[in-house]
Amino acid sequence: MPLQSLKYFLAAAEEMNFRKAAERLYITQQSLSSSIQKLERQYGVAFFERKPRLILTPAGRSMVEYVRKVLHTEQQLVAALADTSRTSTGSLRVGVTGTRGAVFMPRIWDVYHRQFPNIVVTTVEASTAELDELLRDGKIDLYIGVNVPRHNNMQVLTFMRDRIYCAFSRRFLAKAPPAWREALLDPHGFDLTKIDSMPLITFTHSNGLRYTLERFFEKQDIHPNIIFETSRHDLVLKLCRQEHGIGLVYEMILYDVLRRPDIADELYAVPVRAELPQKNTELTYRMESSHPRYLQGFIQVAQAVFEEYSQTIGAVIRRARK
Structure with a gap:
């Protein structure tokens, strides 16, 4: 056979x-x-x-x-034999949702590749539901997703909660009506029910955050004043740096942008206060009796990168609010 x-x-x-x-x-x-x-x-x-x-x-x-x-057992055998050599070789198939891949994979890859230079990493970008099916079918080795499903034979690591922030420029704030300024600068966070007629730069309907916000607006009978729609996170933030509107984005989208002093001087970022479903970034993989060293290494590197993120994001956001 x-x-x-x-x-x-x-x-x-x-x-x-x-x-x-x-x-x-x-x-x-x-x-x-x-x-x-x-x-x-x-x-x-x-x-x-x-x-x-x-x-x-x-x-x-x-x-x-x-x-x-x-076939899965054969893959494990290949990985185990690779681990017996002094220099591990092999391949690792990593699933990741699009946004998280763009934000976190460059840093994860940089650290991981230094430790395992002979491992070929292949990424698969898809939704959490699609990645979960690929993992159960043995077509990927692990994945990073949002609120991943729980299965008896899978291990799940929760890395962080995806918080939502309101981003806008200092120029927008300077010309905003007093009621808008008061709502945006509330020390307890931006009350999303007060978005009123504020010009909103947002994502297209296929975006998960857009779907979450629409459900909230419907429940509160709010009709936001949408002035621009795009599927690109970077474009939302670029437009928010102008003076025409505000944007609602996940905290992780702000991370790399606000670490640049020139942008942090232009852009405000304040937490959103609203009753919204909690979204968690999580990593999941099969529970096996043993995993190849390079798969264990990837999990450890991912944990370290997300821990570093959690420790620094607060300072980055606070600097942008000064």
């Missing part, structure tokens, strides 16, 4: 189309079909019903589960 045949079978089962599976594997459709037929003869069962359309038989569905376990 060559592992290659199992990989061919799994590709066909996942694609439910021999032509697409063959293209994915860079082999001919005839080679794929022949390999699967040999497996079926070896075990004396049919894994697929070919007509009227391709579907898995009960034996095929069982085979999928066992093949995934076998």
